[in-house]
Every structure is written in structure tokens, then in C-alpha cells.
Amino acid sequence: MPIDKSGDFWKSPDAADIFPFLKDLAREEGTIPINQYRAATCTCGSNRFRLTGDDEEGCARRDCAQCKTSHFICDSGDYWGEAEPAKLICHGCAGDIFNAGAGFSLEKGKGPDVQWVTIGQRCVRCGILGSFTDWKISYSPSSHLIDQV
Numbered sequence: 001m002p003i004d005k006s007g008d009f010w011k012s013p014d015a016a017d018i019f020p021f022l023k024d025l026a027r028e029e030g031t032i033p034i035n036q037y038r039a040a041t042c043t044c045g046s047n048r049f050r051l052t053g054d055d056e057e058g059c060a061r062r063d064c065a066q067c068k069t070s071h072f073i074c075d076s077g078d079y080w081g082e083a084e085p086a087k088l089i090c091h092g093c094a095g096d097i098f099n100a101g102a103g104f105s106l107e108k109g110k111g112p113d114v115q116w117v118t119i120g121q122r123c124v125r126c127g128i129l130g131s132f133t134d135w136k137i138s139y140s141p142s143s144h145l146i147d148q149v
Contacts, residue, residue, distance in 0.1 A: 015099035022103035034103035038149040054083035058135025095125035112143040
């Protein structure tokens with residue numbers, strides 16, 4: 001089923017639509033294209049998380065709704081001490097459990113280095129898609145971030 005763009009918020013019944021949502025969002029906003037995507041999955045196998053992050057500092061953490069394991073997304077742990085993280089709450093239904101993943105904008109001509117990380121999420125309760133934080137990567141090598149979602 002395609003993403004429903006008819007209302008105030010884009011919605012989807014499927015977590016797999018986070019990637020196409022992020023690609024469309026980047027295209028509509030005229031930002032750097034997202035070339036790769038990795039869905040977040042906990043070591044317990046769950047794909048449902050409570051999300052916390054700081055858009056100013058550019059960092060995010062996911063806490064598994066099933067086993068409660070916390071995991072910093074990409075290099076977020078390096079910046080967490082300086083951050084003022086806030087818990088993500090859905091704008092549509094006030095839910096706090098999401099499917100999540102990270103979209104990556106890769107630098108052209110420099111191999112697989114990551115230039116930008118964009119976190120995407122889908123509310124499990126109502127299906128609203130969103131992106132609550134993103135950040136620039138200013139160091140190399142950075143391709144290891146793709147596997148740290």
C-alpha cells in the first residue's frame with residue numbers, strides 16, 4: 001500500500017515505508033538525497049522502540065519496547081553528554097512507540113563516506129511517518145555508521 005499523503009501527516013501501515021518517506025522528504029525539501037537506509041532492529045528481534053534525541057546536538061537513542069535495551073544510533077553516543085535529549089511523542093495520537101531507521105546521504109566521489117544521517121520513524125499506533133532529527137557527519141572514514149542503526 002502506498003504512503004497516504006492526503007492528510008496533515010503522511011501515514012503508512014508498513015514500517016518498510018520509512019525509507020521511501022525519507023527519500024521523498026529529502027526531494028521535497030531540496031536537501032541532500034538519501035542513498036542508503038537501514039532499519040533499526042533490536043538484538044531481541046523487535047522493531048518497536050521509544051525514541052529520544054536532540055535535534056540541536058544531532059543525536060538519537062532507541063530503547064526497545066520489548067526488552068528495554070538502549071542503543072545509540074550511529075555516533076550519537078559521542079555527543080549524548082552535551083545533548084538535551086527529549087522523548088519523541090507522536091503528533092497525531094500521542095503514542096510513544098515507533099518503528100525507526102536511518103537514511104544516509106553518501107558523499108559523491110569519496111567512496112562510501114556518510115555525509116548526513118536522517119532518522120526516520122513510523123508511529124506503531126497510528127502510522128504517521130516522520131523524521132525527528134538529522135545531523136551532518138564531518139569526519140572520515142564514516143562508512144561504519146551505516147551498520148550502527
